Amino acid sequence: MTVRARRFPGLAAGVVGIATLLAASAADPPAEKKAAPDTAGFRDAAAPFLKQHCVSCHGAEKPKGGLSLAALDPDLVNGKDVEAWKAVFERVTLGEMPPDSEPRPDAKATARVLTWVRAELEKAGEKPADAERKLQLPGHGNRVDHDALFDGTVTAPSASPPRVWRMSTHAYASFVPRVSGLGGKGKVVIPQPFSTSSADGFKDFAALFAVDEPTVGQLMRNARRIVEAQTAAKGGKSVKEFAALLAGTGPPADADVAAAVRKQFHLVLLREPTADELARFAGLVKKNVADAGREIGVKTALAAVLLLPEALYKVELGAGKPDAHGRVMLAPRELAYALAFALSDDPPDAALLKAADGGKLATAADARRELGRLLAGNPANLPRVMRFFEEYFExxxxxxxxxxxxxxxxxxxxxxxxxxxxxxxxxxxxxxxxxxxxxxxxxxxxxxxxxxxxxxxxxxxxxxxxxxxxxxxxxxxxxxxxxxxxxxxxxxxxxxxxxxxxxxxxxxxxxxxxxxxxxxxxxxxxxxxxxxxxxxxxxxxxxxxxxxxxxxxxxxxxxxxxxxxxxxxxxxxxxxxxxxxxxxxxxxxxxxxxxxxxxxxxxxxxxxxxxxxxxxxxxxxxxxxxxxxxxxxxxxxxxxxxxxxxxxxxxxATDRARQVFVRHAFRFWMGRNETLADAPTLLAADKAYVESGGSLRALLTSLLTSDAFLYRWAK
Ligand code: HEC
Ligand code: HEC
Structure with missing residues (x-):
């Protein structure tokens, strides 16, 4: 995916930000050095698995589907059987082979085989298979074996991948009036730039959306409309710092520039710019004014703030030193945003921001305390809680x-x-x-x-x-x-x-x-x-x-x-x-x-x-x-x-149905499908729900303070 920032010089700062972030989120993991095949893994995991579950149908003689798995070459770098291994990887990942007329293979044995095949495919320079992409889509979460998730045998610590999660259409509809005064709450009076999923299942998955070129184009047109509203004498939400900067001719005064940049940061990102950001955006204002005159120069620079990745994405990369398992916790601000958008379409309230900025949003206990406050009323009055039920029952x-x-x-x-x-x-x-x-x-x-x-x-x-x-x-x-x-x-x-x-x-x-x-x-x-x-x-x-x-x-x-x-x-x-x-x-x-x-x-x-x-x-x-x-x-x-x-x-009345409900809640609130590694988070959530007598509040609190919610794998 490419974003041609050059075509839009005036908004370069913001767009380059998006482009960088897109590159970071869309790029494949760095290819590992070509390595020797892991023959021990083949001998101990893959070979016995194929022999036990596949070769009865995919033997050397008249194999089903025309595919013999009796003597696959374990050296994928060698390339001879790469296509066959890819096919095996896909069918087993999706749980389609062996066919469901056959006994189910053990989930952990399956996971070991897939880990091995995946690593070998990567050594051979193959990209992660489409099968894995499919597994990440809404509507495919059930493909992870249910019993393996709930039998208590997976105990390894879990986390989510570091990611940026595009703002939802609902959040954008709330963002525009908030920063510009255009339209009422929830009413988009300018075009919605973001698409939604038409697939079955939950609509707002982190992996579903990247910001492509048409979206960027619409976002930039919208940014100009928003700035027009912010600077209009009538209507909109005329901002006095912007009016001050627009008045007058010639090079603007440093103090006016700084005040306007700081104001836009506060409106859009709810924070002070860093010294570096202030210098960068002040420089942009001045350069644009010199190039294009006061009005156009100021407006394009203000619009650039609206296009910063932080304004369009929830950034969930984590910060700090990795723990013993290689995980980092969400930074306090990231956590404040994650909690706020888990429950509503609006960014963190003043209390959450204060906790984050005051060092009081750094632990699971801190998150639990804030959730006690946020979930104090009827949780179904919170927009995203109702949306969960709407998307679950449809x-x-x-x-x-x-x-x-x-x-x-x-x-x-x-x-x-x-x-x-x-x-x-x-x-x-x-x-x-x-x-x-x-x-x-x-x-x-x-x-x-x-x-x-x-x-x-x-x-x-x-x-x-x-x-x-x-x-x-x-x-x-x-x-x-x-x-x-x-x-x-x-x-x-x-x-x-x-x-x-x-x-x-x-x-x-x-x-x-x-x-x-x-x-x-x-x-x-x-x-x-x-x-x-x-x-x-x-x-x-x-x-x-x-x-x-x-x-x-x-x-x-x-x-x-x-x-x-x-x-x-x-x-x-x-x-x-x-x-x-x-x-x-x-x-x-x-x-x-x-x-x-x-x-x-x-x-x-x-x-x-x-x-x-x-x-x-x-x-x-x-x-x-x-x-x-x-x-x-x-x-x-x-x-x-x-x-x-x-x-x-x-x-x-069954445990199964309740656990399946918990799995759906996990998906909705983590914005991704569960994997086997999430088993402890799911078990804990189910336990919290059962022990509280079936309280949604308890279920939500457990999920939103879980390792999967709070931690990211360190890069
Ligand atoms: C009970 C018999 C049976 C067993 C056991 C079985 N398969 Fe299959 N397999 C089939 C049949 C029938 C087809 C062809 C129909 C289809 O594609 O679904 C097939 C197709 C496939 C294909 C697609 C072939 C192609 O080129 O399109 C792959 C890959 C595959 N199986 C892998 C496996 C693996 C891996 C295992 C063991 C984990 C396995 N199968 C176990 C019957 C079986
Ligand atoms: C691989 C699985 C699969 C096979 C094989 C399959 N179907 Fe279906 N069928 C589905 C699914 C899934 C749906 C629901 C589609 C959806 O979500 O709209 C469906 C829906 C239908 C519907 C209802 C559509 C509606 O409006 O609700 C009919 C009728 C139907 N299939 C007939 C058939 C017939 C006849 C065959 C055999 C010739 C067949 N299907 C084979 C999976 C299958």
């Missing part, structure tokens, strides 16, 4: 899925009400802070068209206006299955009828995992497989026509079985179908039902009204609500389940 997607009823019956389908209700439920459960995960999955309470007034107190929800035309099936009451005479009370949460329990039976979640007029059992089942059971479903292969057959006289269950029970399809679909089908009890809007309407081909066709298509009469087929848990890897869990609620309750 219920806000209900607002994105178009529904046919929107056309059929005007504007009565209001997914934003349902999404808001689920947010209230999360706030309610997290506020109680007891058995949070299980409560979220099993509570029969819900909010219904819940509203609060400006004082934060609940106000009576309003029934749809055109009640004559209103179909109670799609107004909030009908979607939740409440009786027609439900009193529209503000006294909430209320208890829902017996077939509802928790977020996965909230209409928002069900409508999100459904299409415009049909349920999506595969999507629902995939969610349960990945986010509750911690399983892996390989990506849908390119070339598979992932459509249900067009057979309106059949139920979705029947149409799904008709295509996915073929052996090739079933190797993946056996992991999703039976976990998603129990949710067929709920239709594509999240309404509970006892029958599914299908086309009645035997009935006489209804003659079409003028100008309309022929209507096929429908008949109700009684609904099959059953499913099956299989391949869970949890003793005693597999077996048939009568309903979705029973299934979710059964899974929610």
């Amino acid at each position: 219920f806000p997607n209900a607002e994105e899925v178009f529904k046919d009823v929107q056309v059929e019956r005007g504007n009565q389908w209001k997914p934003e009400v349902l999404v808001s209700d689920t947010r209230h439920l999360i706030r309610y459960v997290v506020g109680k802070d007891k058995d949070v995960f299980r409560e979220l999955l099993t509570t029969n309470k819900s909010f219904v068209a819940y509203k609060t007034g400006p004082d934060g107190k609940p106000v009576a929800p309003v029934p749809p206006k055109n009640s004559k035309k209103a179909d109670l099936g799609i107004d909030p009451v009908g979607v939740y299955g409440l009786p027609k005479d439900w009193p529209w009370t503000p006294d909430q949460p209320v208890e829902l009828p017996g077939d509802r329990a928790g977020i996965l039976t909230q209409p928002s979640w069900l409508a999100a995992y459904a299409a415009n007029n049909e349920t999506q059992p595969i999507q629902r089942g995939k969610w349960v497989r990945e986010r509750l059971l911690g399983g892996v479903v390989p990506d849908l292969p390119i070339g598979v026509d992932a459509k249900l057959p067009d057979a309106p006289e059949k139920t979705v269950r029947e149409r799904l079985a008709a295509v996915t029970h073929e052996t090739y399809c079933w190797q993946c679909h056996r992991k999703m179908n039976d976990l998603g089908l129990p949710f067929e009890q709920f239709d594509y809007l999240g309404r509970s039902r006892t029958a599914e309407p299908v086309a009645d081909l035997a009935a006489p066709k209804v003659p079409p009204k003028k100008g309309q298509a022929t209507v096929t009469p429908l008949k109700d087929v009684p609904l099959d609500r059953t499913g099956r848990i299989a391949f869970s890897g949890v003793p005693g869990l597999d077996g048939p389940v009568p309903t979705a609620v029973e299934m979710v309750k059964k899974i929610a």
